[in-house]
Amino acid sequence: xxxxxxxxxxxxxxxxxxxxxxxxxxxxxxxxxxxxxxxxxxxxxxxxxxxxxxxxxxxxxxxxxxxxxxxxxxxxxxxxxxxxxxxxxxxxxxxxxxxxxxxxxxxxxxxxxxxxxxxxxxxxxxxxxxxxxxxxxxxxxxxxxxxxxxxxxxxxxxxxxxxxxxxxxxxxxxxxxxxxxxxxxxxxxxxxxxxxxxxxxxxxxxxxxxxxxxxxxxxxxxxxxxxxxxxxxxxxxxxxxxxxxxxxxxxxxxxxxxxxxxxxxxxxxxxxxxxxxxxx
Amino acid sequence: xxxxxxxxxxxxxxxxxxxxxxxxxxxxxxxxxxxxxxxxxxxxxxxxxxxxxxxxxxxxxxxxxxxxxxxxxxxxxxxxxxxxxxxxxxxxxxxxxxxxxxxxxxxxxxxxxxxxxxxxxxxxxxxxxxxxxxxxxxxxxxxxxxxxxxxxxxxxxxxxxxxxxxxxxxxxxxxxxxxxxxxxxxxxxxxxxxxxxxxxxxxxxxxxxxxxxxxxxxxxxxxxx
Numbered sequence: 001x002x003x004x005x006x007x008x009x010x011x012x013x014x015x016x017x018x019x020x021x022x023x024x025x026x027x028x029x030x031x032x033x034x035x036x037x038x039x040x041x042x043x044x045x046x047x048x049x050x051x052x053x054x055x056x057x058x059x060x061x062x063x064x065x066x067x068x069x070x071x072x073x074x075x076x077x078x079x080x081x082x083x084x085x086x087x088x089x090x091x092x093x094x095x096x097x098x099x100x101x102x103x104x105x106x107x108x109x110x111x112x113x114x115x116x117x118x119x120x121x122x123x124x125x126x127x128x129x130x131x132x133x134x135x136x137x138x139x140x141x142x143x144x145x146x147x148x149x150x151x152x153x154x155x156x157x158x159x160x161x162x163x164x165x166x167x168x169x170x171x172x173x174x175x176x177x178x179x180x181x182x183x184x185x186x187x188x189x190x191x192x193x194x195x196x197x198x199x200x201x202x203x204x205x206x207x208x209x210x211x212x213x214x215x216x217x218x219x220x221x222x223x224x225x226x227x228x229x230x231x232x233x234x235x236x237x238x239x240x241x242x243x244x245x246x247x248x249x250x251x252x253x254x255x256x257x258x259x260x261x262x263x264x265x266x267x268x269x270x271x272x273x274x275x276x277x278x279x280x
Numbered sequence: 281x282x283x284x285x286x287x288x289x290x291x292x293x294x295x296x297x298x299x300x301x302x303x304x305x306x307x308x309x310x311x312x313x314x315x316x317x318x319x320x321x322x323x324x325x326x327x328x329x330x331x332x333x334x335x336x337x338x339x340x341x342x343x344x345x346x347x348x349x350x351x352x353x354x355x356x357x358x359x360x361x362x363x364x365x366x367x368x369x370x371x372x373x374x375x376x377x378x379x380x381x382x383x384x385x386x387x388x389x390x391x392x393x394x395x396x397x398x399x400x401x402x403x404x405x406x407x408x409x410x411x412x413x414x415x416x417x418x419x420x421x422x423x424x425x426x427x428x429x430x431x432x433x434x435x436x437x438x439x440x441x442x443x444x445x446x447x448x449x450x451x452x453x454x455x456x457x458x459x460x461x462x463x464x465x466x467x468x469x470x471x472x473x474x475x476x477x478x479x480x481x482x483x484x485x486x487x488x489x490x491x492x493x494x495x496x497x498x499x500x501x502x503x504x505x
Contacts, residue, residue, distance in 0.1 A: 001321050001475075002450055003312050008404065010393045015456070016454065016456040016457045016460050017454055017456070017457050017467075017482065018454055019451050019452065019453075019454040021455075021456060023452070028314050033375075039284075042451070042452065044452045044482060045455065046341070047452075047482075047484060048343055048452060048481060048482035048484075049343060050343040050344040050345075050347045050481070051343075051344065051345055051346065051347060052346075052348075053346065054349065064374070074469065075352075076352055076355070076478075077460065077461075077464075077478055078343065078482070079347060079352075082336070091445070093396045103283070103335065103452070103484045103485060104335075104336055104484055113439075114374070118303070118305055119424060120422040120423070120424045121301075121303055121399060121424070122303060122305035123399075123403045123421060123422040124422070125305050125308040125309055125399060126305055126308060129422060135328045135424075137424070139286070140431075141451075142286075142444050142449070142451045143286075143288075143429075143436070143437075143442065143449075143451055143455075144437075144451060144454060145432070145435045146328070147466070149357035154497065162328065162455070163401060169346065178383045187351070188348050189449050193449075194451050195451060197383035201377045211427075215302055215430065216428075218431040219431075220428050221431055221432070222432060223431060223432055223433055223435070224284045224429050224430070224431045224433060224435060224436060225429070225431035226285075226425050226426070226428070226429050226430070226432045227287050227426075227427040227428075227430065228286070228427070229424065229427060230422060230423070230424040230425075230427065231423055231424075231487060232421070232422050233419065233420045233421055233422060233423060233491065234418055237410075237418070237419025237420040237421075238420075239420070239423045240298055242423075242425070243366045243423075243425065246425060246427065249436065251427050251428075252290075253406055253426075254291045254294075254405060254406070254426065255286075255287060255289075255294060255343045255401070255403070255404065255405055255406065255407060255425075255426045256285070256405075256406045256424055256426060257284060257285050257403040257409075257423075257424045258401060258402045258403070258406075258412075258420050258422075259386065259399065259400075259401050259420070259421040259422040259423070259424075260392075260397075260400045260401065260402060260413055260420065260421060260424050260425075261418060261419065261420065261421025261422075262391065262392060262396070262397075262398070262399070262400040262416050262418065262444070263305070263308075263397065263398060263399035263400065264308055264309060264397040265308050265309055266308075266309040266311065266312070266397045267307060267308055267309060267310065267311040277357060
């Protein structure tokens with residue numbers, strides 16, 4: 001993302017809305033400027049700020065007048081008065097930043113918006129996590145911290161060494177040059193993103209071991225980590241296997257997303273392969 | 281929708297936060313899903329959602345690409361649910377957000393009766409979701425637990441800011457904006473309702489809960505946690 005210095009009036013609104021704090025008023029040019037190293041191309045500034053199309057010279061003059069008489073003005077905080085943002089035509093590998101940071105852009109590898117993962121939210125039609133299995137979503141960088149791919153690789157290496165299976169339909173997995181070792185493409189390691197999710201699946205018996213491993217590797221990673229644990233309920237809708245393990249490990253389980261099991265395979269091609277109403 | 285899973289707060293703090301969302305899975309139930317997604321959102325209206333949204337076009341409070349200068353004095357703060365429903369044009373995740381459990385329960389009952397075939401998820405406290413399923417006579421299929429935030433948690437802001445920002449799990453609501461809104465409410469420069477609408481416009485999929493956010497801002501006006 002770039003800010004057009006001919007349009008910018010240095011109102012400062014955008015400096016607050018950047019999730020990475022990558023926008024600042026450069027005192028040398030008196031214009032808002034994007035720190036390209038820290039910018040993750042999330043487009044929160046461009047997509048989230050309402051845009052006016054005021055004359056920049058007029059706005060600057062008014063601002064100077066107000067400043068001169070020490071008058072506090074009270075603008076709307078979510079508006080760019082001169083529509084000064086200029087989205088760039090991003091090239092590889094920088095375009096990876098946007099793919100993992102702008103939730104409106106679907107990931108090419110999965111076709112899913114956001115972080116590009118379906119996890120257990122479509123488990124009723126995909127059967128991704130079955131009884132006796134645990135699905136982990138290990139998310140890096142949010143809220144509001146961001147993460148570099150070379151940091152994520154520390155975790156994928158450790159998980160691969162432990163012999164876990166990475167979810168194939170996952171944007172991070174699609175960037176691995178060697179899934180067996182968890183090695184990511186070298187040309188993206190220097191890219192910073194808002195967040196990414198590594199997805200793995202293991203037998204229930206390995207739950208404690210994986211959590212211990214994740215906790216250990218977290219100490220070496222310079223960002224925050226949010227772990228989600230997906231489990232299949234039994235026929236009566238109860239989940240009495242994984243939850244108790246997590247509680248025994250000291251987690252106070254406050255929130256969950258619950259798949260209600262109302263999904264059905266309805267696509268015509270799929271129906272030929274699998275029975276409809278399959279409760280996987 | 282992991283963006284609703286890691287909302288910050290204890291189970292009690294989600295008493296006014298129920299996100300019910302529908303998602304088609306690519307290759308499984310996405311064919312012809314657009315009318316069903318619209319129907320899902322339409323069915324939510326009688327139960328007075330506090331937000332609706334789709335993952336591509338955003339929620340019921342959206343920024344303007346061409347804001348008129350006079351709008352500063354009369355900005356529309358009302359959610360536009362119709363724009364959300366009419367705007368769904370491709371298979372994606374759609375969500376309805378409620379601030380009352382009974383509304384979420386009744387909505388889930390209605391969704392079950394409609395038999396859309398889409399994958400339906402409820403994101404709230406574990407007990408809250410279980411009660412919604414129970415009320416609708418649905419045995420839960422799968423559960424995704426949040427273990428909260430770990431790692432370099434010293435990089436995180438205070439709990440009130442976290443509660444405000446994590447309601448957009450995609451991270452589009454910045455820490456700085458949330459802090460600024462708390463300050464503006466404390467200073468009396470803006471009402472909690474106004475501050476909430478500024479933040480909600482940055483949520484790109486419409487799962488932000490304005491009702492919960494307003495409560496958090498009211499609380500933050502007098503107590504910093």
